[in-house]
Amino acid sequence: MFRNRREGLALALPAAIFSTLLFLVPVAILLSEAFRSDTGFSLQGYVDFFASPLNRSVFLRTLKLGVLVAGSAAIIGYAAAFCIVNLPGKARGTVFGMVVLPLMISPVARTYAWIVILGRTGIVNDAIVGLGLSASPIRLLFTETAVFLGLLQLFLPLMIISLVSAMENIPRDVIPAARVLGASWLNVFFKVILPLTKEGLVIGGTLVFTGALTAYITPAILGGSKVLMLETLLYQKVNVSNDFVSASVIAMILIAMSFAANLVLKRIATARS
Amino acid sequence: MSDTFVQLTDLTLTYGKNIAVPALNLSIREGELIALLGPSGCGKTTTMRAIAGLLAPASGSIHIDGRDVTRLAANKRGIGLVFQSYALFPHLNAFENVAFGLRLQKLPEAEIKSRTEQGMATVGLSGFEGRKPAEMSGGQQQRLALARSLVMRPKVLLLDEPLSNLDARLRLEMRTELQRVQKETGVTMVFVTHDQAEALALADRIVLMQQGKIEQLGTPAQLYAQPETAFAAEFMGFENIFKVAGDSVQNDHGSLPLGYRPDSAILAWRPDGVRVGQGPHQGRVTACSFAGGHREYVIDSALGPVKANADIALPEAQIGDSLSFDLPQATARPLRA
Amino acid sequence: MRHFANWGILGLTLIFLIGPFVIIILAGASAGPNLAFPPEGLSLKWYAKVFTIESFRASFVLSMALAVFGTITALVLGIPAAYALNRYDLPGAETIRTIVAAPIIVPGIIVGLALLRYVVVPMNVTVTVALFMAHTALVLPYAVRVVSSSMHNLRADMEEAAVLLGCSRMQAFTKVVLPNIRGGVLAAFILGFVTSFNQVPVSLFLSGPGVRTLPIDMLAYMEITFDPSIAALSALLAFMSLAIVFVAERLLGFSRYV
Known part of the structure; x- marks a missing residue:
């Protein structure tokens, strides 16, 4: 049919222009803010940001929690995905649905549940005091553990979904074939399952790591100002100290880390094969 | 030729900068069954798409029934096309697929019904009205696509590799079916194929194409017995070709x-x-x-x-x-x- | 034995993923004044109270409106874009794809801050309009992606067939393309709606006094009050999402689009 390019562009451009004006340009200006000074280009914003011990520790904590959450999600994800794939058809759909469902529910609701669980009068503390492990409730909220649990609960489904769809593409008889050839289960995992699902691991890993990095609600509710992460720090910088240069630096770090995570994971995946 | 029905004059077709068909001339008579035969990439499908109006020619003209349709939009040409993939509408049942074009013409409901039923009967699909295309076999889908084009009473019916998606047994059946339908309706048919046996069996005349040019044009008997070039000879089964x-x-x-x-x-x-x-x-x-x-x-x-x-x-x-x-x-x- | 281990692993995973919702539903049903689990007696009074809090009602309406109109706008922009990216050999198609997908890659808080500082403030845009623009930009990538993938499976020659049967280009789109991507469009709408409704970081900086989305309002309420009403509201929102997803799954097998 006479599909000329002008017509195609006319259809695609409104969305592209909308995205450019309301998203790309403002974000680009924000990112450039840290590179600007009265004298022109400058990296002073970055130097100042990393000179602060608080900023450094928040940066490292964010990185650490991101890696921990992604790593734990991968381990649990493989176990869960393997079990799901081996379920009979109907049960498989139901369980998979139950894994996907939490994604549709407000993160505020999902995170708030942890307050009930980990709070001073929550079930965990009730149990601890009840069992006599401690005389008074211990602080579980506003700890890295709380943030870690919240983030893991929030993003684990993404890992499971990625791994399930990767495992569904493993040819049917490959695993029995490997077993017949004498491979132990450990061998089967590292020599067969892992190489065949690394695409899914890369996607899931990037989603979970990036998600953990850029989550706001969870560190805000479960970490508060005691356990700051980059997102909550950014909010503070803007709302408390009006420090837009630091905000710009954090924005750049978050974006760079997301891209880096994807690149590193891809590199690892290709190096293995 | 006074009885020319479709006339392509110096038709040049391009894809971007590539010339697919340079200056093609071809006359087709009314009621004829023409095969455009050639290997893939020879320009046969491109030529067919240009006749249908799905591809604008870079230069040259197309006349159908005495009218210059070169610049006429595809939906105004009155040409039917049976796609290689059939291109049936998956959301409509068989009846609505066939009635699709008639409904666009805003014909009275009674006429739509009778023409659709008649069209489905012509291709032997009576009783399948309520089926969705996905619930039909390959052969039935092919017939449905044929009926959908036929009920529009097109001036020219184009068929793109009409038998290529069918198994060997169905292919023979559809061959005779196509010939029967053509005799019954008298519609001018142009079909594209890469299979010389198919062209020989079906066509009144064969247009053998290579690299966008007509290599030879003639009746099946002529092409079979008297190929003029090494390319035509090879296509017609002369397997020993030597220079003198x-x-x-x-x-x-x-x-x-x-x-x-x-x-x-x-x-x-x-x-x-x-x-x-x-x-x-x-x-x-x-x-x-x-x-x-x-x-x-x-x-x-x-x-x-x-x-x-x-x-x-x-x-x-x-x-x-x-x-x-x-x-x-x-x-x-x-x-x- | 293996069977047993399978279900053990799955059971623990599901408890970890779903358990918190059970807890929150029960915590919201407490009869006592404080957030606690197990609840101090059962009652529905906190569930009832949620509906009497004026600010929740206002922010719920705002969130609903943003989710519905933002998603519709994203679809109005996104469907033609998805169509063009699928059907035309566009110069710079990859660039356009990247630009449209970009809001998904960049953290929401940054999008919100950038919009606030360089669009909303300089152009003196009202808070509601700013939120609307932000939510549309946020949903656009989902709209394009989901509609694109359902259009991808639709052969282009179907439209050509429609045109040869007498359709105009526009008719070919509305009579042939649209009915066949209906499932994808609905899925995109639901995904967009849920994403927008639950969105916090983008709205964080854009919410103004008196104009807050529901999740932001909940965060603010949480800081002041420590009663079970947030638990009750969270449970209600979870039920709402579940209902939407359940209906969608029944209607069109939603999960294959996610």
């Missing part, structure tokens, strides 16, 4: 004396036309297979492999045997260079 030099034939492997002096640049023989078991030439059998009424040999000779069919009555030669053969003048087809 004086009174011998030659190729990269070597040459053989013929014992007569041909007056054409190239000679070609079908395997049937090569005489086996007697003759001046010797070769070694490198392959032999039984094919019912005859045996098919590949003979390694001074010209390299020569393909020859031998009558089943002749004694069988084994692989490795020496076999004599002849390239007779009587069965040689002279070709232009």
Whole structure:
């Protein structure tokens, strides 16, 4: 049919222009803010940001929690995905649905549940005091553990979904074939399952790591100002100290880390094969 | 030609900077069944899309029924096209697929109903009205696509590789079906194919194309018996094609004396036309297979492999045997260079 | 034995993923004044109270409106874009794809801050309009992606067939393309709606006094009050999402689009 390019562009451009004006340009200006000074280009914003011990520790904590959450999600994800794939058809759909469902529910609701669980009068503390492990409730909220649990609960489904769809593409008889050839289960995992699902691991890993990095609600509710992460720090910088240069630096770090995570994971995946 | 119905004049078709078809001229008569035959990439489908109006020509003109339609939009040309993939509408049932074009014409409901039912009867799909395309077999989908185009009473019906998606048995069935429908409706049909047997069996005339140009145009009998070029000959099953030099034939492997002096640049023989078991030439059998009424040999000779069919009555030669053969003048087809 | 281990692993995973919702539903049903689990007696009074809090009602309406109109706008922009990216050999198609997908890659808080500082403030845009623009930009990538993938499976020659049967280009789109991507469009709408409704980081900086989305309002309420009403509201929102997803799954097998 006479599909000329002008017509195609006319259809695609409104969305592209909308995205450019309301998203790309403002974000680009924000990112450039840290590179600007009265004298022109400058990296002073970055130097100042990393000179602060608080900023450094928040940066490292964010990185650490991101890696921990992604790593734990991968381990649990493989176990869960393997079990799901081996379920009979109907049960498989139901369980998979139950894994996907939490994604549709407000993160505020999902995170708030942890307050009930980990709070001073929550079930965990009730149990601890009840069992006599401690005389008074211990602080579980506003700890890295709380943030870690919240983030893991929030993003684990993404890992499971990625791994399930990767495992569904493993040819049917490959695993029995490997077993017949004498491979132990450990061998089967590292020599067969892992190489065949690394695409899914890369996607899931990037989603979970990036998600953990850029989550706001969870560190805000479960970490508060005691356990700051980059997102909550950014909010503070803007709302408390009006420090837009630091905000710009954090924005750049978050974006760079997301891209880096994807690149590193891809590199690892290709190096293995 | 006074009875020209479709006329392509200097039709040039391009994809971006690539010229797919340079200056094509072709006349099609009313009620004719024309095959555009050629290997993939020869421009046959491109030409068909241009006739349908799905591709704007870079230059040249298309006339249908005396009217210049070169710049006419595809939906105003009154041309039917049966797509290779059938392109049925998956969300509509068979009846609504066939009625689709009639509804657009805002015909009275009664007429839509009767014409749709008649169209479905023509292709033998009565009773399948409520089925969705996905619930029909490949052959039924093909018929449905045919009915959908036919009910529009198109001036020209184009078919893109109409039999290529069917299995061997259905293919034969659809061949006769297409011929019957064409006789019944009298519609001018142009179909595109890469299968010479299909073209020979179906078409009134065959347009053999190569690299966007018409290599040869003629009736199936003409193309089969009198190919004019090496390309046409090869397409029509002349498997032994050699250049002529004086009174011998030659190729990269070597040459053989013929014992007569041909007056054409190239000679070609079908395997049937090569005489086996007697003759001046010797070769070694490198392959032999039984094919019912005859045996098919590949003979390694001074010209390299020569393909020859031998009558089943002749004694069988084994692989490795020496076999004599002849390239007779009587069965040689002279070709232009 | 293997069977047993399978279900053990799955059971623990599901408890970890779903358990918190059970807890929150029960915590919201407490009869006592404080957030606690197990609840101090059962009652529905906190569930009832949620509906009487004026600011929740206002922010719920705002969130609903943003989710519905933002998603519709994203679809109006996104469907033609998805169509063009699928059907036309566009110069710079990859660039356009990247630009449109970009809001998904960049953290929401940054999008919100950038919009606030360089669009909303300089152009003096009202808070509601700013939120609307942000939510549309946020949903656009989902709209394009989901509609694209359902259009991808639709052969282009179907439209050509429609045109040869007499359709105009526009009719070919509405009569042939649209009915066949209906499932994808609905899925995109639901995904967009849920994403927008639950969105916090983008709205964080854009919410103004008196104009807050529901999740932001909940965060603010949480800081002041420590009663079970947030638990009750969270449970209600979870039920709402579940209902939407359940209906969608029944209607069109939603999960294959996610």
